Amino acid sequence: MFSPSTFSSTTTTATNTTITSPKPPPTPLPPRSHLPIPPSKPLLSTLTTTLTATAAAAAILTASPPSLAGPTATTYQIYYGTAASAANYGGYGGNSDKKASAEYVYDVPDGWKERLVSKVEKGTNGTDSEFYNPKKKSEKEYLTFLSGFRQLAPKDEVLNNLALSDVNLQDLLASADNVTSEERKDEKGQVYYVYEIDGVAAHSLISVTCAQNKLYAHFVNAPITEWNRDHDLLQHVHESFKTTGSF
16 A cells, blocks of 8 residues: 655655653752851850940949048147136237247047137136037037146145036046046156046046146046947047147
């Protein structure tokens, strides 16, 4: 039915015209997302420590530097007392230079105020000078003198005689828990009687001596609260009293 040449030609044609199916285009890759890389734990810890240290340093630099000095030391002024009589009180008939005519001295803490003593008070109980703490007026020091004393009487007798003209001293002695007295001498041999009165509500230090035919009594008084707070200051003031012949 078919000739050989026809079959052979058909076969050859089929072989030469074989069609290859086209390849599909490659699927594009999804774009890369630029996500932040979390820091490792050691790096985060280091960063936190650095920031904390920086903040602390800034706080130190901006804060006021602490004071390296200790408590401020108390300073004192020297008071020169003349022990002038009531007639010559205020400079009349006397030397106006108190330092040149001083018969006694004692220290006064800075900030304390002087109370002016009246002629009447000077003539009745012999008060010559007085200073007080303006924050607590009952914390004070003052000096009284009496003329006509060549030497000191026994210690108990002197204290009782001082109380006769000092109502506050009378009250302090009446309520005292303890009273001590001693005799001491300065470097020049001058004798001082030293009294310490420990009362229920107040404390007192008294120093008494005789010089220039006069008896001088220096008082340092304070309520218990102020005594406990200012003990060193009050002790200093007490020990600073001297007559002019002993310095």
